[in-house]
Amino acid sequence: MKISKYFVLSILIIAVAFLSQSFQTAPQRPPKTLKNIKAFPASMTYEQVDHAMDKFKVDLGVKCNYCHAQTKESAPKLDMSSDENPKKEIARAMIRMTMEMNQKYMSTIPHADTATIQAITCNTCHRGLSKPAAEPIVAVK
16 A cells, blocks of 8 residues: 555644644633732732742641631632631731831841841741740740
């Protein structure tokens, strides 16, 4: 059986045209939006807030459901915009407190090299615990 080179070339052209068309018409997902954001600046993107939330989880040694309530429709899903979990308002207060300390105090340290001064974060006090230890990290003399 002899296959014509024109037949093979035709099949290749059709395959390339089909593949290029399927890549061009791939549906574009709309960017994820934020709802009920009260402690973060309005200019923050979904990705920035998501990254901050991941850091909070590590700093406090918790999962998302520590602050976020479950949806009423399906139990395993979380309603990130809900305010039903009281720990969410505590988290907002802690976010505001941390931002204020960094803006008001850390930024005013005279002669501080801002590259070496570390910002106050949740980890400063929590150190992987949902409730910070009662003992100070550094012994006061």
